[in-house]
Amino acid sequence: MQSPHEHTREDLQKVFDEADCLCDEAQVQEAIDRMAAALRTDLADQNPLLFCVMNGGLILTGQLLPRLPFPLQAEYLHATRYRQETTGGILEWKLRPDVDMQNRTVVIVDDILDEGTTLNAIADYCRAHGAVDVRTAVLIDKQHDRKARPGLKADYTGLEVEDRFLFGYGMDYKGYWRNAPGIYAVKGL
Numbered sequence: 001m002q003s004p005h006e007h008t009r010e011d012l013q014k015v016f017d018e019a020d021c022l023c024d025e026a027q028v029q030e031a032i033d034r035m036a037a038a039l040r041t042d043l044a045d046q047n048p049l050l051f052c053v054m055n056g057g058l059i060l061t062g063q064l065l066p067r068l069p070f071p072l073q074a075e076y077l078h079a080t081r082y083r084q085e086t087t088g089g090i091l092e093w094k095l096r097p098d099v100d101m102q103n104r105t106v107v108i109v110d111d112i113l114d115e116g117t118t119l120n121a122i123a124d125y126c127r128a129h130g131a132v133d134v135r136t137a138v139l140i141d142k143q144h145d146r147k148a149r150p151g152l153k154a155d156y157t158g159l160e161v162e163d164r165f166l167f168g169y170g171m172d173y174k175g176y177w178r179n180a181p182g183i184y185a186v187k188g189l
């Protein structure tokens with residue numbers, strides 16, 4: 001893995017400056033509004049347990065939660081399979097959930113469903129630990145035919161985006177630009 005010091009500030013700024021903006025801030029905010037409306041309709045009376053999938057799920061979770069004004073518990077878990085790379089590997093659990101999910105409705109919130117391996121594994125883990133209803137919510141569904149199962153979808157999807165390497169709104173390029181205020185595709189990737 002490269003150390004962050006191998007990327008100069010100038011190189012990182014160039015990645016941002018040369019990237020294609022696929023969805024701007026207003027489009028992302030509208031998508032989060034739509035997701036929140038659907039979650040309110042479906043789950044307001046379910047007392048759900050919501051998991052933020054660190055690190056990428058941080059921004060979507062932070063923006064969804066204040067739009068869900070009903071009783072829920074918010075927790076986090078940490079699983080990763082891309083590390084600083086642009087292709088996924090074996091899923092590594094960095095922090096498994098430490099909360100009783102027996103008979104609970106669980107909502108898993110992440111930035112992106114790419115191949116879907118990460119969300120599948122987390123959903124399976126929650127079911128195996130007693131969750132009765134597991135819902136998945138992602139800001140981005142990347143369009144390609146490499147899904148872990150054909151036709152795999154999240155229960156709540158913000159935006160469908162073309163098959164490029166993305167950053168922004170939680171998604172990183174080499175550990176950077178999770179903070180980019182929109183959905184961007186790296187030049188050439």
Ligand SMILES: O=P(O)(O)OC[C@H]1O[C@H](OP(=O)(O)OP(=O)(O)O)[C@H](O)[C@@H]1O
Nearest residue numbers: 054055056080081082114115116117118
């Ligand atoms: O659908 P998949 O192909 O499994 O990819 C999606 C996962 O990849 C990213 O996480 P990553 O492993 O990069 O960790 P991060 O959240 O810390 O960036 C993203 O946040 C999702 O959790």
